[in-house]
Amino acid sequence: MEIVEDVVIVGAGIAGLTTCLGLHRLGIRSLVLESAECLRITGYALMIWTNAWKALDAIGVGHSLRQHHHTLLGIVTSSTESGLKTAEISFNKAKGKKVGKHEVRRVQRKLLMEALSNDLPNGTIRFSSKLVAIQESGFFKLLHLADGTIIRTKVLIGCEGVNSVVAKWLGFNKATHTGRYGIRGCATNFANNNHGLEPLFSQFFGHGVRFGLVPCDPKFVYWFFTFAASHDQEKELEENPTKTREFVLSKLGIIPDQVRGVFESTELEAFKLISPLRYRKPWELLWKSISKGNVCVAGDALHPMTPDLGQGGCSALEDGVVLARCLGEVLLRNSSKKSEKLEEEYKNIEMGLKKYASERKWRSFDLVATAYVIGFIQQSHNKVLSFLRDKFLASFLATWVFKKADFDCGKLTNN
Numbered sequence: 001m002e003i004v005e006d007v008v009i010v011g012a013g014i015a016g017l018t019t020c021l022g023l024h025r026l027g028i029r030s031l032v033l034e035s036a037e038c039l040r041i042t043g044y045a046l047m048i049w050t051n052a053w054k055a056l057d058a059i060g061v062g063h064s065l066r067q068h069h070h071t072l073l074g075i076v077t078s079s080t081e082s083g084l085k086t087a088e089i090s091f092n093k094a095k096g097k098k099v100g101k102h103e104v105r106r107v108q109r110k111l112l113m114e115a116l117s118n119d120l121p122n123g124t125i126r127f128s129s130k131l132v133a134i135q136e137s138g139f140f141k142l143l144h145l146a147d148g149t150i151i152r153t154k155v156l157i158g159c160e161g162v163n164s165v166v167a168k169w170l171g172f173n174k175a176t177h178t179g180r181y182g183i184r185g186c187a188t189n190f191a192n193n194n195h196g197l198e199p200l201f202s203q204f205f206g207h208g209v210r211f212g213l214v215p216c217d218p219k220f221v222y223w224f225f226t227f228a229a230s231h232d233q234e235k236e237l238e239e240n241p242t243k244t245r246e247f248v249l250s251k252l253g254i255i256p257d258q259v260r261g262v263f264e265s266t267e268l269e270a271f272k273l274i275s276p277l278r279y280r281k282p283w284e285l286l287w288k289s290i291s292k293g294n295v296c297v298a299g300d301a302l303h304p305m306t307p308d309l310g311q312g313g314c315s316a317l318e319d320g321v322v323l324a325r326c327l328g329e330v331l332l333r334n335s336s337k338k339s340e341k342l343e344e345e346y347k348n349i350e351m352g353l354k355k356y357a358s359e360r361k362w363r364s365f366d367l368v369a370t371a372y373v374i375g376f377i378q379q380s381h382n383k384v385l386s387f388l389r390d391k392f393l394a395s396f397l398a399t400w401v402f403k404k405a406d407f408d409c410g411k412l413t414n415n
Helices: 014-025 050-058 062-066 109-117 165-170 231-238 241-250 257-264 268-272 282-287 312-336 342-378 383-405
Strands: 002-010 031-033 045-048 074-079 085-090 105-108 131-137 140-145 150-158 176-187 200-206 209-217 220-228 275-279 295-297
Touching: 002 014, 002 140, 002 312, 014 031, 014 109, 014 312, 031 150, 045 050, 045 109, 045 209, 045 312, 050 062, 050 312, 050 383, 062 105, 062 109, 074 383, 085 383, 105 109, 105 209, 131 165, 150 165, 150 312, 150 342, 165 295, 176 268, 176 342, 200 383, 220 257, 231 241, 241 257, 241 268, 275 342, 282 342, 295 342, 312 342, 342 383
Parallel strands: 002 031, 002 150, 074 200, 150 295
Antiparallel strands: 045 105, 074 085, 131 140, 140 150, 176 220, 176 275, 200 209, 209 220
16 A cells, blocks of 8 residues: 655654644644554653753743643752762853753653644554655655555655664664663652652762752652663663662662652662663764755654753754754745646755754754763763862853753744
8 A cells, every 4th residue: 555645754752743743833734653552651751941942832832831840940960979069050040141041841751742742633643653664766755664554755754763764764873872871760659749859950970870850740750860881781680670779779879868768769660671871973963964855864863862961852842843944944835836846846845954954963963962971971980080070060061051951943934
């Protein structure tokens, strides 16, 4: 069976749904292919920084998400070796020229995905649709799905994550493993149904690990824990969640009892999933093609990065807005010229995707490189680097995070 579509987006993740919703707001239909049977909400929650709120407002879902998530007041970093705070910066008060006022909230992934998908027309997302091969056919791309379906499309956008078939077709290498792993969880089992924590983003470093926690609401606390390990060590932990939980608790160091209580009250289920931390080598973003003809990539398919900057999901939202704007501009122009030949239409699409690639190349390079460097310093076990981090670099690193969030991807239209 062959289906014909104008725009196909592979992957119903943050980048894919943002692009689709952005196009929908502009009056352009697209089809989203998702290999899973339903929307994937793995990850519990993610930090939405100022730049991402601008993107969410651009596609019209920022207001509804704000109703369910309170504003965080600031970021606090502490050493687990000394138990002392190493940096503290407010989100709400301007602090010189380096750090201005920021809107930061921890958003539950489930609510974000629902906000991005709820306004889409029925049938926009095609579940259980795994892309296995891409074939060129003149000015079209033929997409071969695992179920035998073939889809002919004028535009192909890959948003299917680190193992993207589209990214591979464009010539990108597999994302590189950093040698680090991450565990994420949430705690909801608190006395009087209230964790009692201040609305702060708390981070802790020391002894070669990095972890932190953020309250999402009075009853829900999200936490993460990253560490370095050999492949054999990781497999041993993954096969035994009880041992993983004991390992995490043993590495917490000197921290407040209230913080330790969050990890201790987390259900054992959360310790079953250990994720390798991967990233795209930054220079690959400069010499590889983000777009080629009528094909491009966005989100983790383009710029997988370590979680140390908290910009993975935020940059995916930026991608979606910029891509919808650049592509929407040429598609709307094409639709107004019904007599236009396929070749001219193809060239216009190619030009729109090149414009998107040009806008996102250096931004992606910057975020991937910065996240890697921050993670390397924060999780270092080196005594000299740990001393410098805790005594001199902590405030600088925190400020660096703010600077990367001080970005505006723009609106859906240039008008």
